[in-house]
Amino acid sequence: MTITGVKTRLHPSEAELSDYLSGALSGDDKKKLEDHISCCRECLTSMVSAYESVKELKKADADKKRKGQPMKKLNIYLILAIVSFILSFMVQRYFIQFLTATLLLGIKWVADAKSTKMLVMIYEAWKNGGEKEASRILKTLDQNPKNRL
Protein backbone atom coordinates (compact mmCIF):
# COMPACT_ATOMS: atom_id res chain seq x y z
CA MET A 1 0.00 0.00 0.00
CA THR A 2 1.06 3.66 -0.10
CA ILE A 3 1.91 6.29 2.43
CA THR A 4 1.47 9.81 1.02
CA GLY A 5 2.07 8.67 -2.53
CA VAL A 6 5.19 6.62 -1.75
CA LYS A 7 4.92 3.09 -3.05
CA THR A 8 5.57 0.36 -0.52
CA ARG A 9 6.29 -3.27 -1.31
CA LEU A 10 3.08 -4.63 0.11
CA HIS A 11 0.77 -5.43 -2.79
CA PRO A 12 -2.97 -5.92 -2.29
CA SER A 13 -4.22 -9.48 -2.34
CA GLU A 14 -5.82 -11.08 -5.40
CA ALA A 15 -9.15 -10.99 -3.57
CA GLU A 16 -8.83 -7.25 -2.86
CA LEU A 17 -8.03 -6.48 -6.50
CA SER A 18 -10.92 -8.59 -7.77
CA ASP A 19 -13.28 -7.01 -5.22
CA TYR A 20 -12.27 -3.59 -6.49
CA LEU A 21 -13.02 -4.60 -10.08
CA SER A 22 -16.37 -6.12 -9.24
CA GLY A 23 -17.33 -3.06 -7.18
CA ALA A 24 -17.44 -4.96 -3.90
CA LEU A 25 -14.84 -2.77 -2.18
CA SER A 26 -15.85 0.40 -0.39
CA GLY A 27 -14.75 3.01 2.15
CA ASP A 28 -11.24 2.93 3.54
CA ASP A 29 -10.36 -0.37 1.87
CA LYS A 30 -11.18 1.07 -1.54
CA LYS A 31 -9.21 4.25 -0.86
CA LYS A 32 -6.16 2.29 0.31
CA LEU A 33 -6.27 0.12 -2.78
CA GLU A 34 -6.65 3.14 -5.07
CA ASP A 35 -3.66 4.79 -3.40
CA HIS A 36 -1.63 1.69 -4.13
CA ILE A 37 -2.65 0.99 -7.71
CA SER A 38 -2.25 4.63 -8.67
CA CYS A 39 1.49 4.20 -8.01
CA CYS A 40 2.03 0.48 -8.69
CA ARG A 41 2.34 -0.41 -12.33
CA GLU A 42 2.32 -4.15 -11.65
CA CYS A 43 -1.01 -4.10 -9.81
CA LEU A 44 -2.63 -1.77 -12.33
CA THR A 45 -1.48 -4.03 -15.18
CA SER A 46 -2.79 -7.07 -13.33
CA MET A 47 -6.14 -5.36 -12.89
CA VAL A 48 -6.36 -4.23 -16.51
CA SER A 49 -5.38 -7.66 -17.73
CA ALA A 50 -8.12 -9.30 -15.62
CA TYR A 51 -10.69 -6.79 -16.81
CA GLU A 52 -9.78 -7.40 -20.46
CA SER A 53 -9.78 -11.19 -20.08
CA VAL A 54 -13.21 -11.29 -18.44
CA LYS A 55 -14.57 -8.89 -21.05
CA GLU A 56 -13.11 -10.97 -23.89
CA LEU A 57 -14.65 -14.14 -22.53
CA LYS A 58 -18.05 -12.51 -22.04
CA LYS A 59 -17.93 -11.19 -25.61
CA ALA A 60 -16.98 -14.61 -26.99
CA ASP A 61 -19.82 -16.25 -25.02
CA ALA A 62 -22.31 -13.67 -26.26
CA ASP A 63 -21.17 -14.19 -29.87
CA LYS A 64 -21.48 -17.95 -29.46
CA LYS A 65 -24.97 -17.59 -28.03
CA ARG A 66 -26.00 -15.28 -30.86
CA LYS A 67 -24.67 -17.68 -33.50
CA GLY A 68 -26.56 -20.53 -31.85
CA GLN A 69 -29.86 -18.74 -32.30
CA PRO A 70 -30.41 -18.19 -36.04
CA MET A 71 -32.14 -14.99 -37.01
CA LYS A 72 -35.88 -15.29 -37.48
CA LYS A 73 -36.49 -16.05 -41.11
CA LEU A 74 -37.53 -12.91 -42.84
CA ASN A 75 -40.89 -13.49 -44.42
CA ILE A 76 -40.06 -12.55 -47.95
CA TYR A 77 -43.53 -13.42 -49.34
CA LEU A 78 -45.28 -10.97 -47.05
CA ILE A 79 -42.87 -8.19 -47.98
CA LEU A 80 -43.25 -8.90 -51.70
CA ALA A 81 -47.06 -8.99 -51.37
CA ILE A 82 -47.03 -5.57 -49.71
CA VAL A 83 -44.66 -4.13 -52.32
CA SER A 84 -46.77 -5.56 -55.12
CA PHE A 85 -49.96 -4.14 -53.58
CA ILE A 86 -48.42 -0.67 -53.33
CA LEU A 87 -47.13 -0.89 -56.92
CA SER A 88 -50.60 -1.83 -58.20
CA PHE A 89 -51.77 1.67 -57.23
CA MET A 90 -48.63 3.42 -58.35
CA VAL A 91 -48.39 1.79 -61.78
CA GLN A 92 -52.00 2.01 -62.97
CA ARG A 93 -51.24 0.31 -66.29
CA TYR A 94 -50.39 -3.00 -64.61
CA PHE A 95 -52.99 -2.74 -61.84
CA ILE A 96 -54.52 -6.20 -62.44
CA GLN A 97 -51.14 -7.89 -62.85
CA PHE A 98 -49.79 -6.45 -59.60
CA LEU A 99 -53.01 -7.26 -57.78
CA THR A 100 -52.80 -10.87 -59.00
CA ALA A 101 -49.19 -11.04 -57.85
CA THR A 102 -50.26 -9.65 -54.47
CA LEU A 103 -52.91 -12.35 -54.18
CA LEU A 104 -50.53 -15.15 -55.14
CA LEU A 105 -47.79 -13.95 -52.81
CA GLY A 106 -50.36 -13.54 -50.05
CA ILE A 107 -51.56 -17.12 -50.52
CA LYS A 108 -47.95 -18.32 -50.49
CA TRP A 109 -47.29 -16.36 -47.26
CA VAL A 110 -50.36 -17.85 -45.57
CA ALA A 111 -49.54 -21.39 -46.76
CA ASP A 112 -45.93 -21.01 -45.68
CA ALA A 113 -46.77 -19.77 -42.19
CA LYS A 114 -45.97 -22.18 -39.38
CA SER A 115 -49.46 -21.90 -37.91
CA THR A 116 -51.07 -22.81 -41.24
CA LYS A 117 -48.75 -25.80 -41.61
CA MET A 118 -49.80 -27.00 -38.17
CA LEU A 119 -53.47 -26.54 -38.95
CA VAL A 120 -53.03 -28.58 -42.13
CA MET A 121 -51.22 -31.28 -40.13
CA ILE A 122 -54.02 -31.43 -37.57
CA TYR A 123 -56.68 -31.50 -40.29
CA GLU A 124 -54.89 -34.35 -42.09
CA ALA A 125 -54.58 -36.29 -38.86
CA TRP A 126 -58.28 -35.74 -38.07
CA LYS A 127 -59.25 -36.83 -41.58
CA ASN A 128 -57.22 -40.04 -41.40
CA GLY A 129 -57.44 -41.10 -37.78
CA GLY A 130 -60.38 -39.20 -36.38
CA GLU A 131 -60.37 -37.19 -33.16
CA LYS A 132 -57.99 -39.59 -31.42
CA GLU A 133 -55.21 -39.03 -33.96
CA ALA A 134 -55.82 -35.27 -34.02
CA SER A 135 -55.52 -35.02 -30.24
CA ARG A 136 -52.32 -37.11 -30.35
CA ILE A 137 -50.78 -34.64 -32.84
CA LEU A 138 -51.91 -31.71 -30.69
CA LYS A 139 -50.36 -33.31 -27.61
CA THR A 140 -47.04 -33.86 -29.43
CA LEU A 141 -46.97 -30.27 -30.63
CA ASP A 142 -47.76 -29.00 -27.16
CA GLN A 143 -44.85 -30.91 -25.62
CA ASN A 144 -42.36 -29.08 -27.82
CA PRO A 145 -42.35 -25.39 -26.85
CA LYS A 146 -40.78 -24.46 -30.21
CA ASN A 147 -43.97 -25.55 -31.96
CA ARG A 148 -46.30 -23.41 -29.90
CA LEU A 149 -48.18 -20.83 -31.91
Add this chain to the structure above:
Amino acid sequence: MKDERTGSDRTIVEGCINKDLICWDALISKYSRLIYISIEKRLKKYGFMLPPHDIEDIRQNVLAAIWKEGKLKNVSNRDDVSYWFSIVAGNAAMTYIRKPEIRNSNKLLSLDKRKDDKNAYDILASDTLGPDGHILRDELEEKIDKYIRGLSSNEKIIIKLTLFHEKKQHEIAEMTGLPEGTVSSCIKRVKDKLKGHLRDFK
Protein backbone atom coordinates in the same frame (compact mmCIF):
# COMPACT_ATOMS: atom_id res chain seq x y z
CA MET B 1 -32.53 -31.31 -14.31
CA LYS B 2 -29.84 -28.76 -13.37
CA ASP B 3 -28.08 -29.48 -10.08
CA GLU B 4 -28.69 -26.66 -7.59
CA ARG B 5 -25.08 -26.90 -6.46
CA THR B 6 -23.79 -25.82 -9.86
CA GLY B 7 -26.03 -22.79 -10.36
CA SER B 8 -24.49 -19.57 -9.05
CA ASP B 9 -20.84 -18.70 -8.44
CA ARG B 10 -21.48 -18.63 -4.71
CA THR B 11 -22.83 -22.19 -4.56
CA ILE B 12 -20.06 -23.47 -6.82
CA VAL B 13 -17.33 -21.78 -4.74
CA GLU B 14 -18.78 -22.91 -1.43
CA GLY B 15 -19.17 -26.43 -2.79
CA CYS B 16 -15.53 -26.44 -3.90
CA ILE B 17 -14.39 -25.24 -0.47
CA ASN B 18 -16.23 -28.26 0.95
CA LYS B 19 -14.46 -30.46 -1.65
CA ASP B 20 -17.63 -31.26 -3.58
CA LEU B 21 -16.54 -32.88 -6.86
CA ILE B 22 -19.67 -31.90 -8.80
CA CYS B 23 -19.07 -28.25 -7.92
CA TRP B 24 -15.42 -28.65 -8.84
CA ASP B 25 -16.40 -29.97 -12.28
CA ALA B 26 -18.77 -27.03 -12.71
CA LEU B 27 -16.02 -24.62 -11.69
CA ILE B 28 -13.56 -26.12 -14.17
CA SER B 29 -16.01 -26.01 -17.06
CA LYS B 30 -16.95 -22.43 -16.21
CA TYR B 31 -13.50 -20.94 -15.61
CA SER B 32 -11.02 -23.10 -17.49
CA ARG B 33 -11.18 -20.94 -20.60
CA LEU B 34 -10.96 -17.72 -18.63
CA ILE B 35 -7.80 -18.98 -16.92
CA TYR B 36 -6.22 -19.72 -20.30
CA ILE B 37 -7.15 -16.33 -21.75
CA SER B 38 -5.91 -14.55 -18.61
CA ILE B 39 -2.51 -16.26 -18.77
CA GLU B 40 -2.07 -15.31 -22.42
CA LYS B 41 -3.21 -11.74 -21.87
CA ARG B 42 -1.00 -11.10 -18.86
CA LEU B 43 2.06 -12.37 -20.72
CA LYS B 44 1.16 -10.21 -23.70
CA LYS B 45 0.95 -7.16 -21.44
CA TYR B 46 4.63 -7.69 -20.68
CA GLY B 47 5.46 -8.40 -24.31
CA PHE B 48 5.86 -12.17 -24.04
CA MET B 49 4.24 -15.35 -25.24
CA LEU B 50 4.54 -19.04 -24.43
CA PRO B 51 3.80 -22.21 -26.40
CA PRO B 52 0.21 -23.53 -25.85
CA HIS B 53 1.35 -26.56 -23.82
CA ASP B 54 3.15 -24.30 -21.37
CA ILE B 55 0.01 -22.20 -20.96
CA GLU B 56 -1.87 -25.45 -20.39
CA ASP B 57 0.69 -26.40 -17.70
CA ILE B 58 0.15 -23.08 -15.94
CA ARG B 59 -3.62 -23.58 -16.12
CA GLN B 60 -3.32 -27.04 -14.58
CA ASN B 61 -1.06 -25.66 -11.84
CA VAL B 62 -3.53 -22.87 -11.09
CA LEU B 63 -6.41 -25.33 -10.77
CA ALA B 64 -4.35 -27.77 -8.71
CA ALA B 65 -3.27 -25.01 -6.32
CA ILE B 66 -6.85 -23.82 -5.91
CA TRP B 67 -8.04 -27.34 -5.07
CA LYS B 68 -5.13 -28.45 -2.88
CA GLU B 69 -4.48 -25.24 -1.01
CA GLY B 70 -8.14 -24.32 -0.65
CA LYS B 71 -7.38 -20.88 -2.11
CA LEU B 72 -11.07 -20.22 -2.67
CA LYS B 73 -11.47 -19.63 1.07
CA ASN B 74 -9.73 -16.26 0.54
CA VAL B 75 -12.36 -15.04 -1.90
CA SER B 76 -14.60 -12.56 -0.15
CA ASN B 77 -16.98 -11.70 -3.00
CA ARG B 78 -18.22 -15.15 -3.90
CA ASP B 79 -21.04 -13.90 -6.11
CA ASP B 80 -18.61 -13.09 -8.93
CA VAL B 81 -15.26 -14.86 -8.93
CA SER B 82 -14.31 -14.29 -12.57
CA TYR B 83 -11.94 -11.39 -11.81
CA TRP B 84 -10.36 -13.35 -8.98
CA PHE B 85 -9.64 -16.30 -11.29
CA SER B 86 -8.22 -14.01 -13.91
CA ILE B 87 -5.87 -12.25 -11.46
CA VAL B 88 -4.74 -15.54 -9.91
CA ALA B 89 -4.04 -16.98 -13.39
CA GLY B 90 -2.14 -13.86 -14.44
CA ASN B 91 0.02 -13.95 -11.32
CA ALA B 92 0.72 -17.65 -11.88
CA ALA B 93 1.88 -16.83 -15.42
CA MET B 94 4.30 -14.22 -14.09
CA THR B 95 5.64 -16.65 -11.48
CA TYR B 96 6.09 -19.30 -14.17
CA ILE B 97 8.17 -17.14 -16.50
CA ARG B 98 10.41 -16.10 -13.62
CA LYS B 99 11.45 -19.71 -13.03
CA PRO B 100 15.14 -20.24 -13.91
CA GLU B 101 14.41 -23.23 -16.19
CA ILE B 102 11.92 -21.16 -18.18
CA ARG B 103 13.94 -17.96 -18.33
CA ASN B 104 16.99 -19.92 -19.50
CA SER B 105 15.08 -21.87 -22.14
CA ASN B 106 13.97 -20.53 -25.49
CA LYS B 107 10.31 -21.16 -24.71
CA LEU B 108 9.70 -17.60 -23.67
CA LEU B 109 9.32 -15.49 -26.76
CA SER B 110 9.26 -11.76 -27.01
CA LEU B 111 6.37 -10.42 -29.07
CA ASP B 112 8.40 -7.47 -30.29
CA LYS B 113 11.47 -9.39 -31.32
CA ARG B 114 11.31 -13.16 -31.14
CA LYS B 115 15.08 -13.67 -30.81
CA ASP B 116 15.98 -10.82 -28.59
CA ASP B 117 19.58 -10.57 -27.43
CA LYS B 118 18.44 -9.90 -23.92
CA ASN B 119 17.51 -12.70 -21.58
CA ALA B 120 13.80 -12.58 -20.70
CA TYR B 121 14.68 -12.51 -17.00
CA ASP B 122 16.82 -9.41 -17.44
CA ILE B 123 13.87 -7.63 -18.98
CA LEU B 124 11.54 -8.70 -16.20
CA ALA B 125 14.05 -7.94 -13.50
CA SER B 126 14.54 -4.45 -14.83
CA ASP B 127 10.76 -4.11 -14.67
CA THR B 128 10.46 -2.96 -18.26
CA LEU B 129 7.48 -3.97 -20.34
CA GLY B 130 9.61 -5.78 -22.89
CA PRO B 131 12.31 -4.98 -25.39
CA ASP B 132 13.00 -1.84 -27.41
CA GLY B 133 9.56 -0.50 -28.18
CA HIS B 134 8.52 -0.50 -24.56
CA ILE B 135 11.49 1.50 -23.31
CA LEU B 136 10.12 4.72 -24.73
CA ARG B 137 6.87 3.98 -22.94
CA ASP B 138 8.75 3.68 -19.65
CA GLU B 139 10.40 7.03 -20.18
CA LEU B 140 7.04 8.53 -20.98
CA GLU B 141 5.48 6.96 -17.92
CA GLU B 142 8.23 8.39 -15.72
CA LYS B 143 7.71 11.82 -17.17
CA ILE B 144 3.96 11.65 -16.74
CA ASP B 145 4.36 10.33 -13.19
CA LYS B 146 6.38 13.44 -12.40
CA TYR B 147 3.63 15.75 -13.60
CA ILE B 148 0.72 13.91 -12.07
CA ARG B 149 2.29 13.60 -8.64
CA GLY B 150 -0.03 16.21 -7.20
CA LEU B 151 -3.21 14.57 -8.45
CA SER B 152 -5.53 12.40 -6.40
CA SER B 153 -5.24 8.60 -6.60
CA ASN B 154 -8.38 8.33 -8.70
CA GLU B 155 -7.15 10.93 -11.16
CA LYS B 156 -3.81 9.14 -11.48
CA ILE B 157 -5.57 5.84 -12.15
CA ILE B 158 -7.80 7.44 -14.79
CA ILE B 159 -4.86 9.04 -16.58
CA LYS B 160 -2.75 5.90 -16.50
CA LEU B 161 -5.61 3.78 -17.78
CA THR B 162 -6.15 6.26 -20.62
CA LEU B 163 -2.56 6.82 -21.64
CA PHE B 164 -0.85 3.50 -20.91
CA HIS B 165 -3.67 1.01 -21.30
CA GLU B 166 -5.70 2.84 -23.95
CA LYS B 167 -8.94 2.36 -22.08
CA LYS B 168 -12.09 4.16 -23.16
CA GLN B 169 -14.06 6.36 -20.78
CA HIS B 170 -16.86 3.84 -20.23
CA GLU B 171 -14.32 1.10 -19.53
CA ILE B 172 -12.52 3.24 -16.96
CA ALA B 173 -15.86 4.07 -15.35
CA GLU B 174 -16.65 0.34 -15.22
CA MET B 175 -13.28 -0.52 -13.69
CA THR B 176 -13.11 2.24 -11.12
CA GLY B 177 -16.79 2.50 -10.28
CA LEU B 178 -16.71 6.25 -11.00
CA PRO B 179 -19.39 8.02 -13.06
CA GLU B 180 -18.47 8.39 -16.75
CA GLY B 181 -18.85 12.18 -16.50
CA THR B 182 -16.23 12.35 -13.75
CA VAL B 183 -13.86 10.24 -15.83
CA SER B 184 -14.44 12.40 -18.90
CA SER B 185 -13.84 15.72 -17.13
CA CYS B 186 -10.76 14.37 -15.36
CA ILE B 187 -9.22 13.20 -18.65
CA LYS B 188 -9.86 16.55 -20.30
CA ARG B 189 -8.45 18.54 -17.38
CA VAL B 190 -5.26 16.51 -16.99
CA LYS B 191 -4.63 16.12 -20.71
CA ASP B 192 -4.74 19.90 -21.12
CA LYS B 193 -2.27 20.21 -18.27
CA LEU B 194 0.05 17.59 -19.75
CA LYS B 195 -0.05 18.86 -23.33
CA GLY B 196 2.73 21.36 -22.88
CA HIS B 197 4.99 18.98 -20.99
CA LEU B 198 4.78 16.07 -23.41
CA ARG B 199 5.51 17.81 -26.69
CA ASP B 200 8.83 15.96 -27.05
CA PHE B 201 7.01 12.64 -27.32
CA LYS B 202 4.67 13.62 -30.16
